[in-house]
Amino acid sequence: MPGKRVHMKQVKLKHYAPAVLKETDMEVKSSEITLEVEEGSQDVLVKNFYLSCDPYMRHRLTGLDYSHHPSFKIGQVLEGFGVSKVVESANPNFKPGDYVSSWTKWEEYSVIPKGERLTIIDPSFAPLSYYLGALGMPGFTAYVGIYEILKPKKGETIFVSAASGAVGQMVGQLAREAGLYVVGSAGSQEKIDLLRNKLGYDAAFNYKEEEDHVAALKKYCPRGIDMYFENVGGKTLDAVIDNMNPFGRIAVCGLISQFGKEKKDGVSNLYKFISARITMQGFLQSDHLHLMPKFMELMAGYLKANKLVYFEDFADGLDNAPNAFCRMLSGSKIGKQIITIAKD
């Protein structure tokens, strides 16, 4: 096949950012690049439509290798989840015009070696961008955390931090459908309104306006907390443990408040782990991928019954990608942060 010569933008890591991440630690560069898909290679050339900004990516800009994903190198094009359209294919499983959810790069076109981690998706099933959120990694993370880690019983109380975030929105809705009493926290009145009025949370509060987290949780979770879906880290966790019912469970999914903190907040009231027989478990959705079909079936039912809403924030184009990534980390916008590169 002939190589495709394109002039395209890419987002690259410019400086390692172990502490605070700034937009200027990334750079957007234009280059002439030849994209080749060799016959017999199984490679697939895709046009990227949407890119996902996810908190776990933050670790990859530190230059440190403590995460389950290695750090990007200086000058490397960022990579992550995307939604793309096949342009050329040397792989019999994909043909030009197919829409795919992808593990791709932050650039306009990408060659996906051997077509790895591409999955054909159905644009009539849901908006394409949902495959980065409600129907993608964040939604699946919520599903795994609830059903595989927390294992809820009807009528129990679940508390969710970062409740209006990409994962939190889905935790709230799945928990509501599982018959739980759902309480969330977030960082603005606008987010609290969303939780209460659109996402089916039974109660929600702005953690920035509560001096005493233990008292706040006691008030908003009057029957105590049976399960905690941990997205933030920090002081919230200790306050949750103080309010936990016997046999309480904690799913540790993310710790977005802890990036760049020299001295990490932790768990100090360990004794409660014994007296209340608490279980705390960290997890990665990628250990549970065999459950993806079951998850998609559940989602199909919710979409059909109009039970699922999902809030997204779109940044327009790769030029705005570094800013979008930083604002996702700051929590200043509402909903799943997505970068739009192309629409057709």
Place this chain on the structure above:
Amino acid sequence: MPGKRVHMKQVKLKHYAPAVLKETDMEVKSSEITLEVEEGSQDVLVKNFYLSCDPYMRHRLTGLDYSHHPSFKIGQVLEGFGVSKVVESANPNFKPGDYVSSWTKWEEYSVIPKGERLTIIDPSFAPLSYYLGALGMPGFTAYVGIYEILKPKKGETIFVSAASGAVGQMVGQLAREAGLYVVGSAGSQEKIDLLRNKLGYDAAFNYKEEEDHVAALKKYCPRGIDMYFENVGGKTLDAVIDNMNPFGRIAVCGLISQFGKEKKDGVSNLYKFISARITMQGFLQSDHLHLMPKFMELMAGYLKANKLVYFEDFADGLDNAPNAFCRMLSGSKIGKQIITIAKD
């Protein structure tokens, strides 16, 4: 039945001790007491032979009610596990001369209301004092922690803190029999020798002589740590988490280093919970009492095959009970701390 009029010693709480416990916070008093077992009451009068000093009791001398056991009141006779002999019985399940493991008081004779929590024991099976240790709550705690909480796979590495203590001794031996690589820490060379030479630990170190706990654990657990049996709390836990293998498990059994600490040590590297998918679970043996027959069957096999050793430290008489309790907390003696009141 006629009341039994006795002049006897009792150990009572004298002062609440929320921070440091001193011998003088307890007092030994002699009184004339009438012990009555009314016909039809189901009560049982026992003579106490051995009393158990257990770390969980420490919470009951604080005047605070954060534990699963309420605090003793000032002037109250301490209570706990014991081995006793039935003297009089208004309960058809027990007759004079029966040896029983008991939930009794720190005094020479006790009336056990309705004979509750008395279990007849066989003095030919093992030394009577073993029913407070190897065959009692500490041994059963080790069994529950290993088989119900940690769920070991042959060849895995388990690390145990307070490894020569009442529970730790049993964890080491049960783990060895389960085919695990067993590593322990304790606070003196004498204890380390015991772990290595008598208790079947594959490796052991004196935590007081190790500056860098992370490095020590790396050295003594060369294949990483799959399971941690937590008896102490404090800095050890963070160092263990640093050395944990993927899907590592932590059973939180006790936190003996944390009594009286205003600012508790905790867990600070929560991120590792996610990247290594760690599970940490607090537990109480009393939730698992249905497994006691299975445990006793296992112990019988080990005793028969001479596979079980158990080290005890005896304090003589109730006069020495306050001192024995304090020295158990300080870790200055080796093995399970027991108070001997009578032998026949």
